[in-house]
Amino acid sequence: IWKKFARKDIKTKEDFEKDFVNHVETSLARSMYNCDNLAAYQASSLAIRDKLIIKWNQTQQTQTMLDQKRVYYMSFEFLMGRAMDNAMINTGLRTPIKESVSELGFSLEDLIEEEPDISIGNGGLGRLAACYLDSFATLNYAAWGYGIRYEYGIFSQKIVNGYQVEYPDYWLTYSNPWEIVRTEIQYPVDFYGYVEEVPVYEGATEKKKVWVGGERVLALAYDFPVPGYGADANVNNLRLWSARPTHEFDFAKFNSGEYQNSVEAQQRAESITAVLYPNDNFDAGKELRLKQQYFWVAASLHDIIRRFKKSKRPWREFPDQVAIQLNDTHPTLCIPELQRVLVDLEGLSWDEAWKIVVRTVGYTNHTVMQEALEKWPLTIFQKLLPRHLEIIYDINFYFLQSVSKKFPGDNNLMTSVSIIEESNPKQVKMANLAVIGSHYVNGVAALHSDLIKLTIFKDLVKVFGGDKFGNVTNGITPRRWLKQANPKLAELISSKLGGDEYLSDLNLLKNLEKYLEDKEFKSKWQEVKTFNKTRLSKLVKDLTGYEIDPTFLFDIQVKRIHEYKRQQMNIFGVIYRYLQLKSCSPEERKKFQPKVSIFAGKAAPGYYMAKRIIKLINNVSQVLNNDPETREYLQCVFIPDYNVSKAEIIIPASDISEHISTAGTEASGTSNMKFVLNAGLLIGTLDGATVEIAREIGEENVFLFGHLSENVDKVRASHLFDVKLPSSLETVFQAIDGDVFGDSHEFKPLLDSIRHHSDFYIVSDDFNSYLEAQRLIDETFKGDHDIWIRKCITSVANMGFFSSDRAVEEYAEMIWNIEPLSK
Numbered sequence: 147i148w149k150k151f152a153r154k155d156i157k158t159k160e161d162f163e164k165d166f167v168n169h170v171e172t173s174l175a176r177s178m179y180n181c182d183n184l185a186a187y188q189a190s191s192l193a194i195r196d197k198l199i200i201k202w203n204q205t206q207q208t209q210t211m212l213d214q215k216r217v218y219y220m221s222f223e224f225l226m227g228r229a230m231d232n233a234m235i236n237t238g239l240r241t242p243i244k245e246s247v248s249e250l251g252f253s254l255e256d257l258i259e260e261e262p263d264i265s266i267g268n269g270g271l272g273r274l275a276a277c278y279l280d281s282f283a284t285l286n287y288a289a290w291g292y293g294i295r296y297e298y299g300i301f302s303q304k305i306v307n308g309y310q311v312e313y314p315d316y317w318l319t320y321s322n323p324w325e326i327v328r329t330e331i332q333y334p335v336d337f338y339g340y341v342e343e344v345p346v347y348e349g350a351t352e353k354k355k356v357w358v359g360g361e362r363v364l365a366l367a368y369d370f371p372v373p374g375y376g377a378d379a380n381v382n383n384l385r386l387w388s389a390r391p392t393h394e395f396d397f398a399k400f401n402s403g404e405y406q407n408s409v410e411a412q413q414r415a416e417s418i419t420a421v422l423y424p425n426d427n428f429d430a431g432k433e434l435r436l437k438q439q440y441f442w443v444a445a446s447l448h449d450i451i452r453r454f455k456k457s458k459r460p461w462r463e464f465p466d467q468v469a470i471q472l473n474d475t476h477p478t479l480c481i482p483e484l485q486r487v488l489v490d491l492e493g494l495s496w497d498e499a500w501k502i503v504v505r506t507v508g509y510t511n512h513t514v515m516q517e518a519l520e521k522w523p524l525t526i527f528q529k530l531l532p533r534h535l536e537i538i539y540d541i542n543f544y545f546l547q548s549v550s551k552k553f554p555g556d557n558n559l560m561t562s563v564s565i566i567e568e569s570n571p572k573q574v575k576m577a578n579l580a581v582i583g584s585h586y587v588n589g590v591a592a593l594h595s596d597l598i599k600l601t602i603f604k605d606l607v608k609v610f611g612g613d614k615f616g617n618v619t620n621g622i623t624p625r626r627w628l629k630q631a632n633p634k635l636a637e638l639i640s641s642k643l644g645g646d647e648y649l650s651d652l653n654l655l656k657n658l659e660k661y662l663e664d665k666e667f668k669s670k671w672q673e674v675k676t677f678n679k680t681r682l683s684k685l686v687k688d689l690t691g692y693e694i695d696p697t698f699l700f701d702i703q704v705k706r707i708h709e710y711k712r713q714q715m716n717i718f719g720v721i722y723r724y725l726q727l728k729s730c731s732p733e734e735r736k737k738f739q740p741k742v743s744i745f746a747g748k749a750a751p752g753y754y755m756a757k758r759i760i761k762l763i764n765n766v767s768q769v770l771n772n773d774p775e776t777r778e779y780l781q782c783v784f785i786p787d788y789n790v791s792k793a794e795i796i797i798p799a800s801d802i803s804e805h806i807s808t809a810g811t812e813a814s815g816t817s818n819m820k821f822v823l824n825a826g827l828l829i830g831t832l833d834g835a836t837v838e839i840a841r842e843i844g845e846e847n848v849f850l851f852g853h854l855s856e857n858v859d860k861v862r863a864s865h866l867f868d869v870k871l872p873s874s875l876e877t878v879f880q881a882i883d884g885d886v887f888g889d890s891h892e893f894k895p896l897l898d899s900i901r902h903h904s905d906f907y908i909v910s911d912d913f914n915s916y917l918e919a920q921r922l923i924d925e926t927f928k929g930d931h932d933i934w935i936r937k938c939i940t941s942v943a944n945m946g947f948f949s950s951d952r953a954v955e956e957y958a959e960m961i962w963n964i965e966p967l968s969k
């Protein structure tokens with residue numbers, strides 16, 4: 147009988163309208179007469195969500211029935227951005243819904259603007275996880291994401307007097323239509339306590355160790371449906387954990403009259419998932435963060451194991467049914483936790499268990515930077531996770547035993563590969579644990595994957611051999627980063643390629659090369675760019691008050707602010723250009739290519755230098771935009787609060803974007819891919835995935851400059867006694883020192899890190915080559931514009947490789963050994 151009542155799919159506009167009105171009147175308890183944009187956004191989302199949930203159920207049922215291997219993508223961060231537009235695009239419902247919404251008296255664009263970003267991530271790593279979820283669903287893989295439902299995402303950034311000010315991002319203010327709370331899925335997670343020896347069974351003389359936890363919280367599941375692209379695609383799941391008190395009172399306290407304290411201690415449970423740590427590529431080593439990590443790992447593994455147990459298979463088949471991918475070292479506790487469950491709770495032998503762990507786990511590394519590598523002081527570990535620390539010691543003991551057999555007497559090697567760093571205080575090196583406890587380690591771009599073998603994992607390569615290490619170059623989803631962010635370009639491409647197929651088979655873009663001589667196509671291409679630049683200009687006006695001119699060259703650098711990403715070099719370049727303009731006659735100025743330098747990005751709240759860079763950019767911006775002599779030729783803006791939805795507006799508007807990290811420091815970069823896919827060219831160093839972009843689209847289409855990664859060490863060494871500034875940079879520093887951009891004291895640390903503190907990021911060495919690349923850009927852009935457009939078209943045509951679909955397929959084949967679901 148239930149089949150009769152099974153809910154119908156949204157197929158027509160009428161279905162949607164009925165659902166919409168129904169949600170306004172029941173779910174939201176509002177009248178249609180009193181339905182504002184926010185309510186309309188919520189009702190639309192609920193209507194779309196209903197559809198996703200039906201598909202989601204079907205997908206989960208199929209996955210359970212087929213009982214194939216599943217992948218669990220463990221990521222501490224997911225930078226999802228907005229969900230509604232994406233859901234409409236992926237389900238193919240955007241056009242009918244747009245019409246419906248407008249018939250109901252709303253504009254779809256306005257409703258989309260009502261949705262807050264889901265910003266529970268810092269930057270590249272979190273956004274990569276979101277792109278991969280899109281590809282998992284689109285390609286039909288049985289793959290889930292597991293993460294934390296932080297109540298506060300990455301802070302929102304305001305600029306006050308040129309300084310970054312952080313505000314909390316409480317993204318759950320107006321209930322969230324995109325999440326489904328799973329009150330039936332709650333697991334206890336323990337912390338602290340002690341390790342006890344107990345008989346292996348009652349009355350036995352043989353003993354085993356067990357952990358007796360001291361503090362317990364509950365992990366409650368929230369599910370986020372992840373729709374694949376295509377009318378009939380799967381809907382996968384992102385499961386995020388939220389911490390709740392157990393409601394088991396401390397009765398000792400309770401009875402002694404400390405009622406308040408007893409309840410308070412319980413309430414503290416919720417602080418575990420309250421806030422995302424706002425650091426990017428920097429490890430602060432805080433106890434609460436380790437607590438977050440264990441909380442999430444324990445809950446996710448519990449869930450995974452419960453699902454596995456339903457199939458009643460023997461434990462040794464676990465790795466044939468389950469693949470766990472560690473997105474960086476943040477979930478490395480999966481390794482000792484799985485070992486603990488198998489040995490302490492399930493009674494497997496150490497060796498049996500360890501084989502299962504290693505076969506199950508894969509590890510992706512995202513950085514070579516020392517200060518980003520996670521290390522936990524033993525003291526914190528011992529207190530919070532006493533049994534896990536013992537297990538780690540045992541893992542290390544057996545591992546080092548095997549090393550010393552293979553390399554007898556090589557103490558340096560032992561020290562370097564050991565999981566425990568014998569420093570003061572002693573620390574657990576999570577990256578070493580991740581390598582030792584997984585069957586495959588990958589970097590995120592070809593250069594980066596080579597570099598980790600030569601640097602941080604050099605000695606582990608000696609031990610395991612090179613075959614355990616490989617590369618999967620990052621990718622981005624063309625659904626969000628082309629169709630959603632740049633509907634005009636997507637439409638133009640569809641009109642030439644005869645449909646939208648390229649969105650799920652990005653190599654088809656290659657066919658665009660046929661239109662290199664097509665004048666009409668090229669002029670439409672230019673129109674799209676101008677449209678996108680105008681769209682961005684409006685946003686800039688709204689957010690900064692500055693008016694920028696869409697006929698200028700748009701030069702954009704948007705990413706987290708970090709010394710290694712060298713926004714400081716960019717702004718020094720802007721200053722240099724300004725000084726040049728100032729020293730010219732009005733006639734000579736006319737020869738300059740008008741340009742606006744656009745910046746955006748957050749600095750970690752405790753990162754002093756990064757905050758100085760933001761202040762300098764804002765001060766420069768104020769001087770330039772108010773200088774009547776030069777502002778027709780050069781402007782500069784800092785867009786506050788960079789996030790995914792702003793990226794969708796900013797990226798399609800670039801003529802040039804900057805990817806200018808010190809060679810060998812940016813693991814991959816993913817915005818470089820987004821910019822090229824959106825018909826902008828790059829200025830960049832040979833770093834991260836930019837190397838492969840140049841390979842794919844042709845070096846002649848990338849403005850490359852700077853020292854190569856293999857020479858960086860040598861260049862650095864030459865700074866030991868003295869840093870020689872080129873006269874170009876000297877001029878820039880003189881202007882800053884001379885208070886041309888406000889109080890120079892504020893920028894002294896920035897300049898001193900270069901001129902007096904050995905210029906670690908080799909700005910002084912790369913500066914002239916950077917200026918030369920900029921000069922070439924001006925010349926090319928100002929010259930025959932047809933050449934510029936041809937470069938852009940050729941570049942887009944050759945971006946197929948950078949689809950996250952390709953990346954995910956490589957993971958599936960090389961690391962997870964899974965195939966898409968057979969339907």
Ligand code: 26M
Binds near residue numbers: 268429435513816
């Ligand atoms: C670590 C410890 C404590 C607090 C925070 C962290 C932490 C958080 C995020 C460390 C690193 C984090 O992210 C690093 C990151 O985003 N890496 C970027 O990953 C991208 C995807 O692979 C690459 O494209 C970028 O090059 C790389 O910088």
